[in-house]
Amino acid sequence: TAPLVEVTGLTVDFERDGRSSRAVDGVDLAIAPGEALGIVGESGSGKSVTWLAALGLLPARARVGGSVRIDKQQLIGAAPKVLEGVRGKRIAMIFQDPSSCLNPVHRIGWQLVEALKLHRGLDGAAAEAATLRLLDQVGIADARRRLGDFPHQLSGGLNQRVMIAMALAGEPDLLIADEPTTALDATIQAQILALLASIRRDTGMALVLISHDLGVVAENVNRVAVMYAGRLVEEAMGQDLFGAARHPYTQGLLAALPTLTGPRRRLAAIPGTVPEPGKAPPGCAFAPRCPLAEPRCQSEPPPVRHVGLMHRAACHLQIDVGVSAWNLPRAAE
Ligand code: SF4
Ligand code: MG
Numbered sequence: 209t210a211p212l213v214e215v216t217g218l219t220v221d222f223e224r225d226g227r228s229s230r231a232v233d234g235v236d237l238a239i240a241p242g243e244a245l246g247i248v249g250e251s252g253s254g255k256s257v258t259w260l261a262a263l264g265l266l267p268a269r270a271r272v273g274g275s276v277r278i279d280k281q282q283l284i285g286a287a288p289k290v291l292e293g294v295r296g297k298r299i300a301m302i303f304q305d306p307s308s309c310l311n312p313v314h315r316i317g318w319q320l321v322e323a324l325k326l327h328r329g330l331d332g333a334a335a336e337a338a339t340l341r342l343l344d345q346v347g348i349a350d351a352r353r354r355l356g357d358f359p360h361q362l363s364g365g366l367n368q369r370v371m372i373a374m375a376l377a378g379e380p381d382l383l384i385a386d387e388p389t390t391a392l393d394a395t396i397q398a399q400i401l402a403l404l405a406s407i408r409r410d411t412g413m414a415l416v417l418i419s420h421d422l423g424v425v426a427e428n429v430n431r432v433a434v435m436y437a438g439r440l441v442e443e444a445m446g447q448d449l450f451g452a453a454r455h456p457y458t459q460g461l462l463a464a465l466p467t468l469t470g471p472r473r474r475l476a477a478i479p480g481t482v483p484e485p486g487k488a489p490p491g492c493a494f495a496p497r498c499p500l501a502e503p504r505c506q507s508e509p510p511p512v513r514h515v516g517l518m519h520r521a522a523c524h525l526q527i528d529v530g531v532s533a534w535n536l537p538r539a540a541e
Contacts, residue, residue, distance in 0.1 A: 210279075211238035211240055212240060212241045213277065213278050213299070216277075217236065218235045218272070218284075219273040220254070220258075220266065220438075222485065223269045223270075228271070229485040230488070231254050231438050232438045233254070233439045233488075234274070234439065235438075237433060237440065239382065242408070244415040244430050245416050245429055246432040246433070248421070249434060250481075252482050252485060253436055253482060254437070254439075255386075259301060259386070259418075261276070262283050262299070263299060264283070278299065296326070296327050298381050298382065302368075302371050302388055304389075306367035307359065309375070315355065316355065319374065320339040320355075320373060326378075327379075328378065339351075342376055342377060343370075347399075348370070368396075369400070381413055384418065385416065385417050387418060387419055388417075390421075401417075404417070422461045429446060430445065432444060432450075434449075434458045436482065437482055437483050437494070439522060440520075441457050441458065442522070443520045444518065448518075452519075452529045454516075454527055456533035459532045460478040460497075460534060490506070491505050491506045491507045491510075492505045492506075492524070499533050500533050500538070510523050
């Protein structure tokens with residue numbers, strides 16, 4: 209099937225004090241209708257910026273290059289009117305902090321009615337009925353009583369559900385959920401992720417789940433893309449990524465995941481930190497932290513290559529399936 213959304217060669221540069229730093233560096237990604245894609249990476253890897261760029265939500269000092277299409281509609285450089293027609297209606301986005309989407313001075317019922325007016329032209333009794341349906345869809349019991357509540361009267365989990373309801377008001381084809389559960393405790397987190405999965409199944413919308421935590425996406429997506437310092441470093445179907453990761457960075461993230469069933473082990477975080485935007489080394493951005501870095505890694509950026517069916521990785525080495533970079537002898541210094 210044709211992709212719903214196709215990102216090609218996306219770049220984002222932030223201008224500051226006459227200097228420019230690259231936050232997204234040539235990302236290619238496709239999203240099929242109805243699929244769930246996880247995008248994983250540490251803070252500063254470009255995973256949020258990619259989608260803010262697609263929706264025209266970056267500040268004016270950002271320069272965006274490349275292409276993002278939904279169906280055949282080009283979003284990069286599109287007129288404000290075009291982007292208004294896409295935001296909320298075709299692509300909706302939710303965030304870690306519900307106050308980024310919910311207005312503290314308005315009752316939630318009013319906010320949902322406004323969203324339904326804006327996106328679907330509903331009014332009066334039709335808007336009220338649709339509001340109750342949305343709250344029901346996001347698992348809010350006693351919806352009618354909740355309409356008069358202000359966001360501050362609701363728990364974190366309930367606010368998250370209201371924010372999801374707002375995002376669903378425009379019946380989007382794609383929902384981008386950016387760290388939607390990071391601020392919540394584990395039980396509520398699992399409930400919200402299950403809710404997003406069930407909404408996806410019921411509506412057929414596609415879902416992009418952005419997280420710094422590989423564990424969060426593990427059970428909730430079909431496919432995973434891993435980003436590092438503004439680049440896509442690995443992409444595979446979930447079982448291939450979790451069972452046969454080929455990039456040293458992904459392998460390091462996996463090694464640091466606590467196992468639910470296996471024996472307890474010490475969590476070995478990857479040493480070092482992600483380079484700041486614009487400060488990535490000229491070759492492979494991961495080279496300063498990679499146990500296998502070779503001289504060419506310092507100077508030549510590795511291309512994203514197919515390493516299996518629907519499996520891509522950006523590494524000069526072709527590590528054998530089942531072998532972890534972190535267990536191999538180190539490259540000679
Ligand atoms: Fe490590 Fe080199 Fe592969 Fe980068 S290209 S991940 S530095 S081996
Ligand atoms: Mg982010």
